[in-house]
Amino acid sequence: MTAVQLPPGEDCGRPPPEGFETFFMRYEPRLRRYLYTLGARDSLLEDAAQMTLEEAFRSWPSLQDHPRQDAWLFKVARQRYAKAYKEHLKLGDLTDPVLFDRLHQDDATAGCDRRLDLLAMLRRLPEQQCEAVVLRRFFDLSYDAIAEAMGVRPSSARSLVSRALARLAQMQDEDTEEGGCT
Secondary structure (H helix, E strand, O other): OOOOOOOOOOOOOOOOOOOHHHHHHHHHHHHHHHHHHHOOOHHHHHHHHHHHHHHHHHOHHHHOOOOOHHHHHHHHHHHHHHHHHHHHHHOOOOOOOOOOOOOOOOOOOOOOHHHHHHHHHHHOOOHHHHHHHHHHHHOOOOHHHHHHHHOOOHHHHHHHHHHHHHHHHHHHHHHHHOOOOO
16 A cells, blocks of 8 residues: 555645644554455545545644544544545446455464454444544444444444344354354
């Protein structure tokens, strides 16, 4: 994966605003992992990450004081991913991407069977449940932050996570009963 570049344009040649570089270094890897869980791959992932970080750069005066920068970032990322997906689809650049359909060779989880089993089970969850549980368990967001990122109420976020965890436990039990991996 290549690093996302700061946006070109009128700010080109000037250093980023104070604090943005720290924000970028902290959240850019998390942003990429989040987009990957949504199904973004290759150039689609690059485009969605670039658009999201450009929006963060433009919004920095208000974003720098935002109480939940991660929730803001994931909300914008989901929107930019949808936009990038439509643009790629229009150009015929996509086959239908599947969540966790393959792992990049540089992904540390590539050799871990348990992790791959979990990713396969996540793919079987309804989209909102998958997103909610990923934000909670992989990114450690609070229910309020998940609600903000997904555009739902905190009680709905809590319910989505709870249902997802219950379904994942049920899938794991079914796999164990069928002689699958534990």
